[in-house]
Amino acid sequence: LSQAEYYTTIDFKSGYFQVGLDPEDRPKTAFSTRDQHYQFIVLPQGVTNGPPAFQRIVSQILGPTRWQYSLAYLDDVIIYS
Numbered sequence: 001l002s003q004a005e006y007y008t009t010i011d012f013k014s015g016y017f018q019v020g021l022d023p024e025d026r027p028k029t030a031f032s033t034r035d036q037h038y039q040f041i042v043l044p045q046g047v048t049n050g051p052p053a054f055q056r057i058v059s060q061i062l063g064p065t066r067w068q069y070s071l072a073y074l075d076d077v078i079i080y081s
Contacts, residue, residue, distance in 0.1 A: 001071070004080035012075040016054055019043040 012018075020042055021029065029040040029047065043050055051074055058072045066072070070079045 001080055004069075006081050008079045010077040010079070012058075012077070015058075015075040016043045016045050016050060019054060019057060 021040060026039040026041060029044055031038055043053065055072070055074055058075070058077065059066060062070050062072055062077070069081055070077060072078075
């Protein structure tokens with residue numbers, strides 16, 4: 001990384017909200033208001049296993065390029081050359 005000359009950074013804006021939840025896991029994210037009951041259908045921020053799950057997905061997407069010319073931390077990716 002220190003030998004690289006060019007660096008490109010990418011921030012996956014709203015990345016968590018692009019990951020769908022399994023229908024059987026949706027009740028675990030439920031909350032109620034005075035008027036209605038809601039369940040997330042996508043990965044919400046703030047759940048315990050959200051960051052590791054998202055990190056795993058990003059790592060799978062980068063695949064063999066990880067550590068060769070890209071690194072990721074949660075929703076931030078750096079590509080270097």
